[in-house]
Amino acid sequence: MTTNLDYLVRRLRLRHLELLVRLADAGTMRGAADLLSLSQPAISKMLVEIEEAFGARLFERSRQGVSANPFGIAAMHHARIILGELSRTTDELDAMRTGASAMLRLGTLSVTAAVPAAIAGLQSRMPGACVQIRDGRVHALIQRLLDGELDCVFGAMTPEALANESFRSVRAEVIVEDRLCVLASDRNALVRRRRLRWTDLQAARWVAPPPETLVRQAFMSAFMNEGLDPPVPVIEAMSSVTVGAAARLDPTVLCAVRHEHARDELARGGVRRLAVAPEIALPPLCLFTRRGSPERPAVVQEFARALRGAVQGRSGRRAAVS
DSSP states (O other): OOHHHHHHHHHHOHHHHHHHHHHHOOHHHHHHHHHHHHHHHHHHHHHHHHHHHTOOOOOHHHHHHEEOHHHHHHEEEEEEEEHEEEEHHHHHHHHHHHSSSSEEEEEHHHHHHHHHHHHHHHHHTTTTEEEEEESHHHHHHHHHHTTTTTTTEEOOOOOHHHHSSSGGEEEEEEEEEEEEEEEEEEEEEGGOSOOEGGGGGGEEEEOOOTSSSSHHHHHHHHTTTTTTTOOOOSEEOOOHHHHHHHHHHOOOEEEEHHHHHHHHHHHHHHHEEEEEEOOEEEEEEEEEEEETTSOOOOOHHHHHHHHHHHHHHHHHHHHOOO
């Protein structure tokens, strides 16, 4: 049986879509029933209604409960997107009631000076634009993008994200190449050395992010490529504030950071970037949007333009200085 949109609109309610999402979240009938404050017989009846509306079997029944087949998995995914778009509509209308002309829901890594500059550029082009920022790990933010909770994500193209099947539904635009940088207090004797190698820095006291991050993995690779054991950091921190403060307060430590973070700290003063060979590349920073969705909203297009402009402007200023 082939369904059409008019038929689905008449048969399905938002409550049906919410059930699909809750069932995906909970993984069990009992869990979904608890989340929706409904009985399991009521859940079972709604699942039958959903299958009748789509004209296909979405769930396999057993004594252990129900499990989604490929049709059901697809239905749950699209239900989440529909509810995410509905949430976006609510957010945007609420913002418009307070005078905003558009809403941008942005996911980003926490350490980048390009994003604030791009937001300033966006709001100069669209003075009424309102921006909601959600920071976190890129793979989690991309999932929120796919679920319709975010409009775009700015972050690194991680191997973890590339390995995920759902990444095929994401459009990635490379914004800036990235690399590992080493920062030190301008009182550190190493800042006077023009040629350093990773072997010269193995015995240093290091500040670095946790092992699961791209920066820490690149940091470890820098030493292992030279046949050395990677140093164990004396401070392990994600916070850019902590890293910057450590470098300024303790002239004996070195900080492993991404290039974007280094730019920010150098602009604040009190630290210098060490020239260490060989350079270690990090995955590029990209702007991610969802494939297959309608044309990107104007606010997303303007943000992308402002982000490219912010990165190009900073590159031009750096070239002029050097």
